[in-house]
Amino acid sequence: MTDTGREVHLAERPHGVPTVDNFRIVEAPVPTPSDGEVLVRNSYFSVDPYMRGRMNAGKSYVPPFEVGQVMDGGAIGEVIASESDALPVGATVLHRYGWRDYAAGPAEAFQPVDPTLAPTVSAYLGALGMPSFTAYVGLLDIAEMRAGDAVFVSAAAGAVGSIAGQIARLRGASRVIGSAGTDAKVAYLRDTLGFDAAFNYKTAPVAEQLKKAAPEGIDVYFDNVGGDHLEAAIGSLNRHGRVAACGAISVYNATEPPPGPRNLGLIVGKRLTIRGFIVGDHNDRQQDFAREVGGWLRDGSITFQETVVEGIERSPEAFLGLLRGDNIGKMVVKLHD
């Protein structure tokens, strides 16, 4: 063990598309845990689309990152020093201290997980973690998906979308349709994840492709994208259709307010519901999620993939790549073997 570790700080706030100059890798002394605290060496940390919003100033549903401070967020590692009876050295723990080699804090801020239940512990940042839980809550509670519904998922090869589509299939959707931004992702959706139809939104207008992929319309739209995807979905939604508004990656870098869907007026006649949500409000569903999705992961009904970028120094790049759609499945940064 060395005396210092690296941290990723927000160097400055981006205007529009972020660049690597917005981040700074900083060498910092490894903290010493005080009474009741533990010291953790991280194995992986998470880069997520919602972090783009936190790079801006101003309140959102999570506080913004602060300039000159570490980018916090989901991370997983091992306890290497403990001043708490609650967490022994060697425990694998999930926490929110984010983009750094070492993290220290009160034992309560670290959630022990069983590393033997996952192929790699990084799964606790993705398929066994927040993104999957987001898919579960969004699809079942927010969009109230029922057996027989035709379900459309955007950013369907991403960490959330890839699980949402599979849950839809396993919960008896009549048809699962996904959109993604490369032909390789489209093939992955159809051939590996079992989507009934999938299309590359970059090759033709979304509305047109969605109509072809779902000739009888859709009942549920799981929205990770916003913009023309949302407009197309509103156009294809059947009477009493529901939208779970999870994110809008298509407009996160916009410098001007983007126009909303031109066909929003259809929500009256079609009796549509569009509902935004934040997964953190739904922790009462955590056990249902662990039981149901955990079971599907264990028996292979749900499969997942990760895009692993190695080296903390490449984490800004990894994040920028995520916003461009370079990932298939969950994107994580790996810090050491």
Add this chain to the structure above:
Amino acid sequence: MTDTGREVHLAERPHGVPTVDNFRIVEAPVPTPSDGEVLVRNSYFSVDPYMRGRMNAGKSYVPPFEVGQVMDGGAIGEVIASESDALPVGATVLHRYGWRDYAAGPAEAFQPVDPTLAPTVSAYLGALGMPSFTAYVGLLDIAEMRAGDAVFVSAAAGAVGSIAGQIARLRGASRVIGSAGTDAKVAYLRDTLGFDAAFNYKTAPVAEQLKKAAPEGIDVYFDNVGGDHLEAAIGSLNRHGRVAACGAISVYNATEPPPGPRNLGLIVGKRLTIRGFIVGDHNDRQQDFAREVGGWLRDGSITFQETVVEGIERSPEAFLGLLRGDNIGKMVVKLHD
């Protein structure tokens, strides 16, 4: 009784703002009721904003009017000939045969009402009828308004909005805010209907005026208007806020698809719900409505006003005036004393 009566036909479909040339007043023989049928002489018929959508071709939630046919819709009158045991001559009945002096049809198509329960029978087209029921369902079931909510209503001096605002007050809203298009209407909302705040949306941007009128934000928005009202409401909605999307009169005459709210992305972080509805789906709530709102009307807790246009020949004008906002409260066409 004469041998003929007048009917209003759709002469041609409008492009953009309708004109009187889109309508034709036609003289037609008074029908003779067959077995099981009744003949009704209308006292009033209803002109409603949703009828603008029905002037266009193409499917909507109600079938379009047909060129060369009578404009159908809500009307009330008296049975003057009956070939049915179910409805005697003299009964006051509500029906959907619309813009005409005389209507005949099967007795089941006519709903008898008690004329002594209303100041004038026209109330069955407004405060005791579909528009009030729309306000009730939209506010309580769709927007799930609860005591303590701050409630914003647009087109608040109209048939639906004026009742929605009063129900909100009586159901314990912390604050009721209304918008309308003239200073006289704004005064009516504040001085007669008991709104806590009201503003004229034509004198300054809606978002700005709404922020002033509801400095602590709103929890519910009852949307009759769409457009910049909806955008302003999304901006002012508090976390977990709800929108009942009832109509969008601001865009009914648009010839190009209008842009949606530029701030729709806020629905995620704020956990907003926007839900469209059609009152006809909610007939199971009719009895609750009659009991609760009927009671408030009888004891004077809810007041209402009507804008009465006399003479079937002026009905196209009445309808065009409604779309311009010439009415306070429900607009009806009166056919005879």
